[in-house]
Amino acid sequence: MQFTQLKRSFILCLLQAFSFNSQAATVLVAVASNFTKTMTEIAEAFEKATGHSANLAFGSSGKFVSQLENGGPFEVFLAADASNPLKLEKSGLAVDGSRFTYAIGKLVLWSAKPDLVDDQGQILSTGSFTHLALADPKLAPYGAAAMEVMKNLNVLDKLQPLFVLGENIAQTYQFISTGNAELGFIALSQVIGKDGKITEGSGWVVPENLHQPIMQDAVLLKKGEENPAAPALLSFLKSPEAQAIIRKYGYNLAGQP
Template sequence: MPRLLFRFLAHLAAFVLTLSATAARADEVQVAVAANFTAPMQKIAALFAQDTGHKAVLAFGSTGKFYAQIKNGAPFEVLLAADDETPARLEQEGAGLAGSHFTYAIGKLVLWSAQPGVVDEAGEVLRRGNFAHLSLANPKLAPYGAAGIEAMQALGVYDALAPKIVQAENIGQAYQFVASGNAQLGFVAYSQVLDEQGKFKGGSMWMVPAKLYRPIRQDAVVLTKGTAGSQPKPAVAALMQYLQGEKARAVIQTYGYGL
């Protein structure tokens, strides 16, 4: 066999072995993500794949529905919840790895309209009530929906506005109701009205004062399906570590979350 051909085949074999080893190390992580965290997590997942070779397979929805699905055997390995209570509860019930949960973001609630001039900077539009529909995520399933209820109760306007509430399944749908014009305004996550550069997408909004609702501490937790024995699977551990790293934190802050 000619020497050049032999060297080529040797290099090719080494290349194939390297690819095989990389593929063996790379893995997928099944992640349930609170709907409010859709945009930032899509960006973080792309960076995670680029930097680690692992792929985060994402599903978005309400924290309450994810809890029920996890308890019924859904194949999720990590939960990024919209609260801190659900991850702690999953750990206590044995569906989450004990001691694995941590706060990855602190959410902020806004009252938003896709139309300029509808929502004033003081939120007085809620007292005036001169609108037909107010979008709100199901407070039993979505922490941002519960925060909206708390804010209206604190302002003393809930009873008057209750008949105007259009209830959405999750915060993503609550946003869509407002964006589509089916509701003139609604309570959504601050992250939803910001673009990738952290700039306001448009319309009008009021940043709801944090004193009007309980802090929205959003926790991540390793689920039992993401473990091997008593430890997280390598790809799961890599994702949990990545969420606490500089690149992920920068994305989280760009989308208006606290850390």
């Protein structure tokens, strides 16, 4: 009798596991480079929670929009701004009503050299450097925010000849970390540690009043409408588990202090 019950329980578990796996799907996601570490961790949690998996591609928001306008295969888009997802929605490439702000980014002036960048960003005025890296402001919202900061500090004209432009925020980080630029503007999420502080080098977290908020929006793309993993991922981004990961990497959340 006990053996029969055990056998039935075992078969039931197998059927449940089979059902879970048979419903699992994979979603192809275009992710802004600043969100690389964060989204990699979220994708792992998403798979554990839902059985679905996410294939992630990282790059600049502007480049992804260009790819999507030319038939790119992505099903979900996590941008570094709000304007690019809105543009896709208006052009019919994204699903109406699916767009929302998943994170609010923080900009940091960072150097791999300890003590080079002071905690007030005064080095931008002193000009004691020869190369300043930032993401191409035409392609990357963090680069556009950096331009706005320098303009508001009245140092843009003086610093512009020193610019080293990265195609995206990941390449910008590489320029700085390898010494090709002494310092530069990147996302706080790229250098933040578990204690919420910058892990290495030196940096100045740019006050939010020096640039427009970096509202990062996600949107369901038309190619993901029939894929159950696509809306599931967007729903998971709103979950307490995902939001805790987002906060851990230094982002703010919409509607929360």
